[in-house]
Amino acid sequence: MFAATGAYVSFKTTFIMYLDQDRIKKYNLKILDQHQKDFDYLSNRLQNKGLDIPLLLHQLQELQIAVPSWALGAGGTRFGRFSMGGEPASLQDKINDVGLIHSLTQSAGAISLHIPWDVPKNPEEIKQLAAKRGLIFDAVNSNTFQDQARQELSYKFGSLCHTSKEVRDLAVQHNKEVIDIGEALGSKSITVWLADGSNFPGQQNMRMALHRTLESLQEIYAHLPSDWKMFIEYKPYEPNFYSTVIQDWGTSHLLATECGEQAFCLVDLGHHLPNTNIEQIVATLMWRGRLGGFHFNDSKFGDDDLTVGAIKPYQLFLIFNELVYGMNNNLSNNPAPAWMIDASHNVKDPLEDLIQSLEAIRLAYAQALIVDQSKLEEARNKNDVVLAQEILQDAFRTDLRPLVREARRQSGGAIHPLEIYRTLEIRQALIEERGMDVQSTGL
Numbered sequence: 001m002f003a004a005t006g007a008y009v010s011f012k013t014t015f016i017m018y019l020d021q022d023r024i025k026k027y028n029l030k031i032l033d034q035h036q037k038d039f040d041y042l043s044n045r046l047q048n049k050g051l052d053i054p055l056l057l058h059q060l061q062e063l064q065i066a067v068p069s070w071a072l073g074a075g076g077t078r079f080g081r082f083s084m085g086g087e088p089a090s091l092q093d094k095i096n097d098v099g100l101i102h103s104l105t106q107s108a109g110a111i112s113l114h115i116p117w118d119v120p121k122n123p124e125e126i127k128q129l130a131a132k133r134g135l136i137f138d139a140v141n142s143n144t145f146q147d148q149a150r151q152e153l154s155y156k157f158g159s160l161c162h163t164s165k166e167v168r169d170l171a172v173q174h175n176k177e178v179i180d181i182g183e184a185l186g187s188k189s190i191t192v193w194l195a196d197g198s199n200f201p202g203q204q205n206m207r208m209a210l211h212r213t214l215e216s217l218q219e220i221y222a223h224l225p226s227d228w229k230m231f232i233e234y235k236p237y238e239p240n241f242y243s244t245v246i247q248d249w250g251t252s253h254l255l256a257t258e259c260g261e262q263a264f265c266l267v268d269l270g271h272h273l274p275n276t277n278i279e280q281i282v283a284t285l286m287w288r289g290r291l292g293g294f295h296f297n298d299s300k301f302g303d304d305d306l307t308v309g310a311i312k313p314y315q316l317f318l319i320f321n322e323l324v325y326g327m328n329n330n331l332s333n334n335p336a337p338a339w340m341i342d343a344s345h346n347v348k349d350p351l352e353d354l355i356q357s358l359e360a361i362r363l364a365y366a367q368a369l370i371v372d373q374s375k376l377e378e379a380r381n382k383n384d385v386v387l388a389q390e391i392l393q394d395a396f397r398t399d400l401r402p403l404v405r406e407a408r409r410q411s412g413g414a415i416h417p418l419e420i421y422r423t424l425e426i427r428q429a430l431i432e433e434r435g436m437d438v439q440s441t442g443l
């Protein structure tokens with residue numbers, strides 16, 4: 001449609017037009033009637049249950065999810081990677097892509113950088129561009145799971161846990177540099193995920209590996225500015241297949257507690273063994289005030305990195321139910337968690353995938369917000385198992401999409417972001433601007 005009008009010379013000069021709120025508004029107008037009917041019907045139902053609609057809309061608008069800088073290129077696996085063209089070649093391009101998603105969804109107001117894949121050459125310039133797109137810098141991520149070009153010492157047998165002090169020092173130094181880069185951009189936290197572990201029984205002294213990891217983390221922690229947080233991510237297996245040094249939430253909690261008050265656990269939905277009760281982990285960590293961050297994705301078998309809500313939307317809702325309960329009953333001063341999408345769309349256009357994930361997250365949050373918490377507590381106290389289940393499923397089965405759309409519309413976003421994205425043929429425009437062959441940095 002855009003190309004047919006001949007309205008653009010190059011995508012660069014018209015880029016802002018895509019982001020222009022008037023353009024989104026104009027598109028919204030075409031479908032406003034139907035949306036209004038859907039929203040009115042839902043509002044009535046929710047009001048009859050005693051829910052405060054303006055408050056719900058406000059709470060939804062407040063939920064902003066960071067997009068990681070590695071999520072904007074073509075996804076794939078170690079077996080292959082299939083590009084769709086128009087990938088961002090630079091950090092500037094990546095910020096523009098997140099800005100585009102944010103303008104459509106009004107829910108991706110932050111970007112999370114991966115160092116060294118996305119080291120800003122001129123932090124001030126990058127900061128200004130992000131501000132122009134309405135974005136802040138969320139947690140910065142370090143990388144000691146692969147060797148960098150011309151790196152003399154290797155992480156082949158671990159980084160923060162390595163038997164050699166020289167290797168550990170290198171990894172600690174890298175994390176300190178990541179903090180410094182983040183500080184120049186206005187980030188307030190660092191996420192440490194380690195691939196450290198062993199592939200075969202006997203390979204590693206597991207007790208000493210954990211001990212060395214703690215010492216290394218404490219050194220990194222000592223470098224944190226006073227208003228920063230350190231998030232410690234855990235994962236049970238992969239890339240190591242016999243043991244992972246930080247294998248579960250308990251180990252992460254132990255390390256965070258030993259480091260100090262600025263250290264927290266980070267829950268990545270994909271980093272659990274099948275059927276793990278993740279909502280229970282959330283409940284426990286919030287009880288202790290140690291839930292710092294959250295990585296969203298979905299999975300069928302393992303760390304599949306599928307689109308949020310694609311496989312287990314009920315689990316996502318149950319997790320949000322614990323998060324909402326935890327935030328409403330915050331006796332341990334758990335900080336507001338940092339939210340990030342950590343998925344790899346694989347065969348999808350990454351921008352479309354991110355739009356879907358953002359929608360699934362806000363929807364699960366909305367469902368959790370309408371749970372009648374006092375009735376649920378009453379049912380629990382009476383051991384009315386059936387009623388407790390009914391209360392949860394009533395919220396989960398209420399179609400809250402019109403509420404999520406209205407929250408977005410009122411913030412200046414699109415009622416149907418995916419539809420606009422496709423109608424405006426944004427991917428095609430990106431291909432015309434950036435070409436078919438460009439490859440984004442990342443794995």
Ligand SMILES: [Mn+2]
Binds near residue numbers: 295
């Ligand atoms: Mn993660």
